[in-house]
Amino acid sequence: MTRAVDIAILGAGAIGQLICRQLTAAGEHVGFIARDRQEPLSLQDSQAQQYSQSQKLSFTPLIASDDSHSPQPIDYRVPIIAANALDHIRLVIVCVKAYQVIDALLPLFHQLPRQCHILLLHNGMGPHLALAPLIEKMESRGLSLGTTSQGVLRQARWQIKQTGKGLTQLGHFTGIELAEHYRSAILAAIPNSEWVDTIVPCLWQKLAVNAAINPLTALHQCPNGALAKTDFSAIIEGILDELVTVAAQDGVPIDKPLLHDRIYQVIQLTAANFSSMHQDVAHQRQTEIDQINGYICERAQAHGLTTPINAKLCQQIKQLTVAT
Ligand SMILES: NC(=O)C1=CN([C@@H]2O[C@H](COP(=O)(O)OP(=O)(O)OC[C@H]3O[C@@H](n4cnc5c(N)ncnc54)[C@H](OP(=O)(O)O)[C@@H]3O)[C@@H](O)[C@H]2O)C=CC1
Numbered sequence: 001m002t003r004a005v006d007i008a009i010l011g012a013g014a015i016g017q018l019i020c021r022q023l024t025a026a027g028e029h030v031g032f033i034a035r036d037r038q039e040p041l042s043l044q045d046s047q048a049q050q051y052s053q054s055q056k057l058s059f060t061p062l063i064a065s066d067d068s069h070s071p072q073p074i075d076y077r078v079p080i081i082a083a084n085a086l087d088h089i090r091l092v093i094v095c096v097k098a099y100q101v102i103d104a105l106l107p108l109f110h111q112l113p114r115q116c117h118i119l120l121l122h123n124g125m126g127p128h129l130a131l132a133p134l135i136e137k138m139e140s141r142g143l144s145l146g147t148t149s150q151g152v153l154r155q156a157r158w159q160i161k162q163t164g165k166g167l168t169q170l171g172h173f174t175g176i177e178l179a180e181h182y183r184s185a186i187l188a189a190i191p192n193s194e195w196v197d198t199i200v201p202c203l204w205q206k207l208a209v210n211a212a213i214n215p216l217t218a219l220h221q222c223p224n225g226a227l228a229k230t231d232f233s234a235i236i237e238g239i240l241d242e243l244v245t246v247a248a249q250d251g252v253p254i255d256k257p258l259l260h261d262r263i264y265q266v267i268q269l270t271a272a273n274f275s276s277m278h279q280d281v282a283h284q285r286q287t288e289i290d291q292i293n294g295y296i297c298e299r300a301q302a303h304g305l306t307t308p309i310n311a312k313l314c315q316q317i318k319q320l321t322v323a324t
């Protein structure tokens with residue numbers, strides 16, 4: 001008998017398709033949760049229909065360092081799971097943009113089995129604070145968080161190309177811990193991934209990288225590498241100072257010199273890339289500014305602090321997306 005799909009991905013975009021490919025290639029039973037509500041299924045139909053729809057996808061891997069040939073796209077199929085056929089799902093990996101998490105997840109919250117674990121994998125921070133009380137109230141569910149620095153480009157609706165390797169860090173946040181079977185499965189499937197004891201400090205560190213690089217590259221319409229110029233040193237320093245102060249008040253001590261070096265390392269390693277916020281602004285899409293620099297301001301406010309540099313960046317990015 002075919003094993004039921006037990007891992008669902010919510011958000012079939014660039015990162016969702018990459019994680020799906022990595023889990024599928026590792027032999028896991030993964031499907032995407034359908035974007036739009038399907039016609040309700042009768043109960044006896046729901047298991048049979050769980051796999052009744054599938055989608056063909058194309059994945060182009062990174063070129064191997066010892067291979068001079070361009071990698072060929074790999075075609076494969078993935079089940080699409082109707083939102084009312086989620087009975088077998090034990091883990092949902094949420095791969096939507098940070099500002100989409102709550103709207104995407106809440107309608108499914110009571111359709112997912114009570115013991116289904118939720119893993120958020122997005123840039124920026126914030127949705128975990130809104131979800132935590134709901135998870136804790138259920139007593140049978142858990143929430144894990146993660147951040148990835150893998151790079152991926154969506155070339156067409158169901159076609160992606162991996163553009164960069166990078167560390168993926170995951171860890172428990174609240175409620176019931178993710179079952180060991182799923183932790184091992186994820187770590188075996190995603191290259192360069194680790195399960196950390198405390199995930200929140202890792203998220204703050206990635207937040208710092210995004211808070212420094214994303215708005216500045218969007219405002220100055222430049223690739224990440226341009227931020228290495230000394231013209232940007234003072235503002236990067238200012239963003240970081242505010243973040244370190246707020247994180248400390250939030251109970252997350254940060255080694256500022258180490259974080260400073262990490263930001264400049266990312267600027268160097270991704271010098272030719274255009275940040276996601278630069279691309280969002282260029283395509284007139286909503287940005288993740290509220291969950292990046294905006295999160296620093298929000299947490300500052302909660303502690304009675306002000307963060308004028310980050311607040312100004314939020315305002316400038318919003319003006320840019322409205323004005324252009
Ligand atoms: N792309 C990259 O290289 C990297 C991205 N990240 C982070 O990962 C996160 C995801 O980014 P990315 O994959 O690029 O974004 P995408 O926009 O490519 O993917 C998001 C997907 O979620 C879908 N979605 C939105 N709302 C819903 C909903 N209510 N129900 C179901 N699906 C929904 C979108 O569908 P639709 O298209 O129909 O709106 C889209 O397919 C972001 O936080 C990003 O910053 C992190 C590292 C690298």
Ligand SMILES: CC(C)(CO)C(=O)C(=O)O
Nearest residue numbers: 213270273274275276277
């Ligand atoms: C690390 C960085 C800045 C790479 O471009 C990124 O995560 C982004 O663009 O959102």
